[in-house]
Amino acid sequence: MxxxxxxxxxxxxxxxxxxxxxxxxxxxxxxxxxxxxxxxxxxxxxxxxxxxxxxxxxxxxxxxxxxxxxxxxxxxxxxxxxxxxxxxxxxxxxxxxxxxxxxxxxxxxxxxxxxxxxxxxxxEAVKGHKAKIVCTRKTTPGLRAVEKYAVRAGGGSNHRFGLDDAILIKDNHIAIAGGVHSAVERARAHAGHMVKIEVEVDTLDQLEEALSLRVDAVLLDNMTPDELAHAVRLVGGRAVTEASGRITPETASAIAASGVDLISVGWITHSxxxxxxxxxxxxxx
Known part of the structure; x- marks a missing residue:
């Protein structure tokens, strides 16, 4: 193509x-x-x-x-x-x-x-599953546009291009805001009607809290394939699911088999x- x-x-x-x-x-x-x-x-x-x-x-x-x-x-x-x-x-x-x-x-x-x-x-490692491979913001300074283009040339898709694309509430945002609920409510009050909100979660309890707040996507960080499968069932199509955390060609197939929508991989650009x-x-x- x-x-x-x-x-x-x-x-x-x-x-x-x-x-x-x-x-x-x-x-x-x-x-x-x-x-x-x-x-x-x-x-x-x-x-x-x-x-x-x-x-x-x-x-x-x-x-x-x-x-x-x-x-x-x-x-x-x-x-x-x-x-x-x-x-x-x-x-x-x-x-x-x-x-x-x-x-x-x-x-x-x-x-x-x-x-x-x-x-x-x-x-190729996730072939046969619905999961898309997406890149991250872990790019060479100054080369983000061309490195993300190269990801597309390799058959992958792009995550955010920068901090102004969407709201991605990560663990440090949650820690500073005082919790998932506080972070999401502040984000929703600030975001324009075209801006989507994604929340990074480390546990199933955090996931359930994020889902109760009707976020657009959840980043399931460093979860095992079994935990990811459980998380996908909990989400039940209510949000986009994204797996992340040191994913390699050897582990990607099992992670994709969990049913997640996206697999984000930093090393395809930074290493x-x-x-x-x-x-x-x-x-x-």
Missing amino acids: AIPPLPSILFEPLVHSALAEDLGRAGDLTGDAVVPAGLHAEMTFVARQPGVIAGFDLAALAFRLMDPAIALRIARPDGSAVDAGEAIAIVSGPARGLLSAERTALNFLCHLSGIATATAVMV APVLDIGLDVLAKG
């Missing part, structure tokens, strides 16, 4: 900043010294390991900002599952520009493809390993 692209205005500052950081105060000393002016080259992106691709728009922009004459032809677009050794795109144009933008393009592409790949692993992608020279002239 095609992934709707991000508006370029959301990632242009990221790519511009990354290139400026790399070029520093004097530009690409190595490229200017070693690569003859006027030389053109053609290079291919190759997946060194299997995974799911995300981030080509950022890679393309890195090359375009470096030299508008560079062209990128994508064979395996974002959201594509690829095999090790598979050629996924070809980039061609002035060789100096290609080499100067290479690392920035690969940094974005490998990082975001790693997130998409990690997400796809989790999505996903990069997908190894190389850029190899095909021709020069």
Whole structure:
């Protein structure tokens, strides 16, 4: 399924900043010294390991900002599952520009493809159940929009994009407010009519209290599959159910089998390993 692209205005500052950081105060000393002016080259992106691709728009922009004459032809677009050794795109144009933008393009592409790949692993782990895999706000500062895009490319869904999306009352909010009831009542008095309220609960007693207050969603934190199944039965469709707490591909299936609607996973953005992608020279002239 095609992934709707991000508006370029959301990632242009990221790519511009990354290139400026790399070029520093004097530009690409190595490229200017070693690569003859006027030389053109053609290079291919190759997946060194299997995974799911995300981030080509950022890679393309890195090359375009470096030299508008560079062209990128994508064979395996974002959201594509690829095999090790598979050629996924070809980039061609002035060789100096290609080499100067290479690392920035690969940094974005490998990082975001790693997130998409990690997400796809989790999505596969809950296949056959209704639960959706969602990300969290545990993202790299400044990269939230593109990292959450990568989650979508991997087949996952997004939780809140920020503190202004919805009200999520967590354990520390409850502790400071003096309890679930107090926290929810204050939230309801403050929230606009379009804002939903979710409450994090650690126990079934807390869950019953939250349900009595007619919240929109409940975050069931660090519960066992049996506890989650019990919680889902208590909810009985009255609220969206979300499981969280150190969930891995090995534990995800049992958690999904409890009947929860969502499984939120922080590590797919904050700790996903990069997908190894190389850029190899095909021709020069």
